[in-house]
Amino acid sequence: xxxxxxxxxxxxxxxxxxxxxxxxxxxxxxxxxxxxxxxxxxxxxxxxxxxxxxxxxxxxxxxxxxxxxxxxxxxxxxxxxxxxxxxxxxxxxxxxxxxxxxxxxxxxxxxxxxxxxxxxxxxxxxxxxxxxxxxxxxxxxxxxxxxxxxxxxxxxxxxxxxxxxxxxxxxxxxxxxxxxxxxxxxxxxxxxxxxxxxxxxxxxxxxxxxxxxxxxxxxxxxxxxxxxxxxxxxxxxxxxxxxxxxxxxxxxxxxxxxxxxxxxxxxxxxxxxxxxxxxxxxxxxxxxxxxxxxxxxxxxxxxxxxxxxxxxxxxxxxxxxxxxxxxxxxxxxxxxxxxxxxxxxxxxxxxxxxxxxxxxxxxxxxxxxxxxxxxxxxxxxxxxxxxxxxxxxxxxxxxxxxxxxxxxxxxxxxxxxxxxxxxxxxxxxxxxxxxxxxxxxxxxxxxxxxxxxxxxxxxxxxxxxxxxxxxxxxxxxxxxxxxxxxxxxxxxxxxxxxxxxxxxxxxxxxxxxxx
Amino acid sequence: xxxxxxxxxxxxxxxxxxxxxxxxxxxxxxxxxxxxxxxxxxxxxxxxxxxxxxxxxxxxxxxxxxxxxxxxxxxxxxxxxxxxxxxxxxxxxxxxxxxxxxxxxxxxxxxxxxxxxxxxxxxxxxxxxxxxxxxxxxxxxxxxxxxxxxxxxxxxxxxxxxxxxxxxxxxxxxxxxxxxxxxxxxxxxxxxxxxxxxxxxxxxxxxxxxxxxxxxxxxxxxxxxxxxxxxxxxxxxxxxxxxxxxxxxxxxx
Numbered sequence: 001x002x003x004x005x006x007x008x009x010x011x012x013x014x015x016x017x018x019x020x021x022x023x024x025x026x027x028x029x030x031x032x033x034x035x036x037x038x039x040x041x042x043x044x045x046x047x048x049x050x051x052x053x054x055x056x057x058x059x060x061x062x063x064x065x066x067x068x069x070x071x072x073x074x075x076x077x078x079x080x081x082x083x084x085x086x087x088x089x090x091x092x093x094x095x096x097x098x099x100x101x102x103x104x105x106x107x108x109x110x111x112x113x114x115x116x117x118x119x120x121x122x123x124x125x126x127x128x129x130x131x132x133x134x135x136x137x138x139x140x141x142x143x144x145x146x147x148x149x150x151x152x153x154x155x156x157x158x159x160x161x162x163x164x165x166x167x168x169x170x171x172x173x174x175x176x177x178x179x180x181x182x183x184x185x186x187x188x189x190x191x192x193x194x195x196x197x198x199x200x201x202x203x204x205x206x207x208x209x210x211x212x213x214x215x216x217x218x219x220x221x222x223x224x225x226x227x228x229x230x231x232x233x234x235x236x237x238x239x240x241x242x243x244x245x246x247x248x249x250x251x252x253x254x255x256x257x258x259x260x261x262x263x264x265x266x267x268x269x270x271x272x273x274x275x276x277x278x279x280x281x282x283x284x285x286x287x288x289x290x291x292x293x294x295x296x297x298x299x300x301x302x303x304x305x306x307x308x309x310x311x312x313x314x315x316x317x318x319x320x321x322x323x324x325x326x327x328x329x330x331x332x333x334x335x336x337x338x339x340x341x342x343x344x345x346x347x348x349x350x351x352x353x354x355x356x357x358x359x360x361x362x363x364x365x366x367x368x369x370x371x372x373x374x375x376x377x378x379x380x381x382x383x384x385x386x387x388x389x390x391x392x393x394x395x396x397x398x399x400x401x402x403x404x405x406x407x408x409x410x411x412x413x414x415x416x417x418x419x420x421x422x423x424x425x426x427x428x429x430x431x432x433x434x435x436x437x438x439x440x441x442x443x444x445x446x447x448x449x450x451x452x453x454x455x456x457x458x459x460x461x462x463x464x465x466x467x468x469x470x471x472x473x474x475x476x477x478x479x480x481x482x483x484x485x486x487x488x489x490x491x492x493x494x495x496x497x498x499x500x501x502x503x504x505x506x507x508x509x510x511x512x513x514x515x
Numbered sequence: 516x517x518x519x520x521x522x523x524x525x526x527x528x529x530x531x532x533x534x535x536x537x538x539x540x541x542x543x544x545x546x547x548x549x550x551x552x553x554x555x556x557x558x559x560x561x562x563x564x565x566x567x568x569x570x571x572x573x574x575x576x577x578x579x580x581x582x583x584x585x586x587x588x589x590x591x592x593x594x595x596x597x598x599x600x601x602x603x604x605x606x607x608x609x610x611x612x613x614x615x616x617x618x619x620x621x622x623x624x625x626x627x628x629x630x631x632x633x634x635x636x637x638x639x640x641x642x643x644x645x646x647x648x649x650x651x652x653x654x655x656x657x658x659x660x661x662x663x664x665x666x667x668x669x670x671x672x673x674x675x676x677x678x679x680x681x682x683x684x685x686x687x688x689x690x691x692x693x694x695x696x697x698x699x700x701x702x703x704x705x706x707x708x709x710x711x712x713x714x715x716x717x718x719x720x721x722x723x724x725x726x727x728x729x730x731x732x733x734x735x736x737x738x739x740x741x742x743x744x745x746x747x748x749x750x751x752x753x754x755x756x757x758x759x760x761x762x763x764x765x766x767x768x
Contacts, residue, residue: 040760044674045683056674056683106683256693258549262624292694295679296739302679364627368725368734376734450625473695473737481620494614498607506590506599513591 029115034123037116041108050127052185061303063187064105070130071184071219074202076211077136079224084136088121096201140214140226142207143236148244155238156245163225163232163242169194173249174424176329180342184219188344190305191222193327193424195251199307209243253286253310254327263287263453263477265313265320272314272321276420276427281323284312291326291457291470297370297402301468305329305459309352309472315479320445321431324352324455331421332460335388339461348460350421351384351469352428355454356443358398366452369473371399379442380405381430383417385460392419394430398441412438448481518582522572529564533557544704553626629697629732632711636728641721641742651714653751653765662755669756672749680737685760695737702757709763716754716765720745 038046045064047053052066065072074091075083095107108117125131146152160166170176173194183189197204202212213234216224225234225242234242266284273280289311293304309326332350333339339347357367358377365376372378377400386392394417399405414436419428434445443451456471458464533552541550552560573579589595589602638647655665673681679689680699687701700707708716718726724736741750758765 041684044670044678054674055671056678059675059679106688108684111684259551261696262622264622290694292691295691296737298743364732365729366734369737373725373734448620474735475696476624478622480622486618487615490618491611491615495607495611498610499603502590502603502606506603509587509591510593513587513593 029118029120029122031119031122031126033116034119034121037112037120038123041112042120045105050124059302061187062183062189063185066185067124067127069184069219070125070128073217073219074212075136075215075218076139077215078140079215079227081136082130082134083218084139085118085121085125088124089117091202092117092120140211141236142210143240145206145210146237146240146244148247152241152244153248156241156243156248159234159238159242160245162238163234165242168221170329170424172423172425173246174327174329176424177342181221183221189220190329193329194246195249195327196254197247197250198255204247206240206243206247209246210239213239213242253325254288254308256288256290256308260287261289261475262450263311263313263322263475265315265477265479267447267480267482268314268316270316272316272319272431274321274416274418274429274431276323276418276429280314281312284314284323286310286312286325287475289455289472289475291455291472293470294456294467297467299467301464303462304464304470305462306457306470309455309457311453311455311477313477313479315434315445315447317434319431319433320479321429322354324354324426324428324430326352326426326457327424328421328426328459329424330459330461331426332385333387334460343461345463348458348463348465349384349387350426350460351382351458352419352426353380353382353397353456354430355380355456357452358441358443359439360443360446360449360451366474368401369454371402371405373401376400377441380456381415381417381432383419383428383430384458385419385421385426392417445479447479450476450478453477516585518572518578519585522568522582525568525571526565529568530561533560554621554623555626627732627735629735630730631706632715633728633731635715635718639718639722639726642747646714646717648714648718651717653713653717653754655751655755656713665752666755666759669749669752669754670760672745672753673756676741676744677753685757697732697735699738702763703761705763708757708761708765711766713751713754713765716757717750720750720753 038050039048043054045052045054045056045060046067047057047064050067052064054064057063070082072083072087072091074096075087077084077087091105092112093107093109096105108120112120165173167179168175168177168181168191170178170191175191175193177191181189181191192200197209200208200212202208212222214224214226216222216227223230223232225232225239226236227233264285264287268280268283287310288308290308291304291306293301295302306326306328309324312323312325314321314323328350330342330350331339332343332347334347334349336347355369355371355378357372358379361376367373367376367378371380377398380397380399382395382397384393384395394415395410396408396413396415397405398408413432415430415432417428417430419426436442436444445451452474453476454472454474456469458469464470534557538549538551572582589599635648637649638645640646655662658665673685677689679691680687680695681702682688682692682699685702687699687704689699692699702708719738721740721742723740724738725733725740727733727736745753754765757763
């Protein structure tokens, strides 16, 4: 036998051992070892006995899984069956992506070995009797995948209507439900915002979405559309069309892009429209910011419903306008019966605010991002959505530290604002003149300078009011400097100088060379 | 000619290290990131690199001459007229390009350097009491009999107050970590608590972001002021937990 043959056999042997060993881990994970790891890494959230009630649970939405019921949300076995070991293993390994507003279930594969993760599967399964009597038959059939095309997307849109997905996920897939939903554990659940596939908990590849639509999300209202007993059953093919439709409605302007933290305000000739749909806005580049709940000062709050805001800005010779756009599942109108039906508790107004320092910082120092400080103050432009008895309002608040904010006399500000809610999306314009008479304690905009900006937002149907809101820390807005002619003249001058200089240098060199 | 090529290669190597090497290292240390060196900093570094390489290659007259020889040849030799014109054109165009890059409007956010571990004050006031940070030690460190219990209690403090920023795995990646800038500290990393004294942590946790001196950019840090929420005992216990979970030991000297 040659060297080659030997290598081949060795290779096959290793592969067999490898596959065999992972099968062995899968089949008979060591649940005692699993318990040990669980007690170091997992109990904080999932609870000592796996009841989903660890010390961290009250700060999480959705709450950590209760393992004692044996219900797993993200599984790939046919409807009605228990989860496969591979499903549980996958979530433990990869966690749930879309940490923006999402789950705190982290990926463990970077700190735990494959064996440890299988041992954990064995341990969490042992917390219920269910798996002693039931076993999944395997993965659901994927049928034959349909690749995306305009035709398939249109068919998917039809199926989206036929299967009544919109009743929960909204006409445009924003998750702006028309009913209040609860899961089997009694917790409020929101249908996913389908235009933000990066927040899908169990992956946004076509196959992942197909699986979810087919087997549903057990324990939640999300139905299994492959279930033959279901009234809204969809065929394999229809489900693939739905997948293509869902993929097609992703809204990338709401996705965070790493390192893109500057709102670039574009210069426009003429008037700045107060219409949120004005075509000029198409030329203003969107900048998406993550919003996090206010978890820094009292009163803190931990269960937000809004995870981000997209900011655009335009300016002319006199004014600057910001367009703030964010997905909000509820239009919160105090006094409105429909709003009350969907709300968690009392309905407050929806609101948004931007924060700017009182002057453009010359050095690194800025005001404290939370309402400024004694050395440097901030201006906040605050818009709120109005109620059944009152119109939308805009206020300017001056603040030099938490709790010191004072709303300015309306006569002393020319900030104007106007908002529109449509199919799960708020769009609000805030507008002010570039410079004001009050230069001492109000920001004077200047093109070409980086100006710190922050955003805060309130979802009034989620109990958000006062200090309970979502927010950013400091980012930047830059009014695009007029490029002017120097963009062409300076490089041209550089080229001329370099050519002349080099020719002159060459003359000198030639003389020396001849010597 | 050799010297000149050497110079060009050296400069190129340094450039690649800055442009690709550093982000690659960053990505290795912190998975999923690609921390590029900001342009302004890059320019400063490259200035020193070029100056350094030239100095190194011209440290005596002979090597200076050797470095200069090909230059003299290209610009001076009567036989190299064609090449001369090409070189002149390339250099002039390159100069024009660099100038354009500098005058075109830039949207890259300014770099904000901050000192991550500024010198702590010698004493600090919390809960109306004064603590001497020079002599302060963790009272639970000495209590060997109840170590396990105290560390677990510290863990409960962590999983009620800190994990959504500092991470379920203490790696600085809690579910809200990406929404604050600067990012929350990664306690697993050897660059944080492993180099710090427990009294330093006590000060940082108790007074939070706003407790930092100016070089730490207190106006940006989202680290809360924990004396408003926790007791002295709870802070010492959570410190015990941070070391226990990560396996690091505090600096004691």
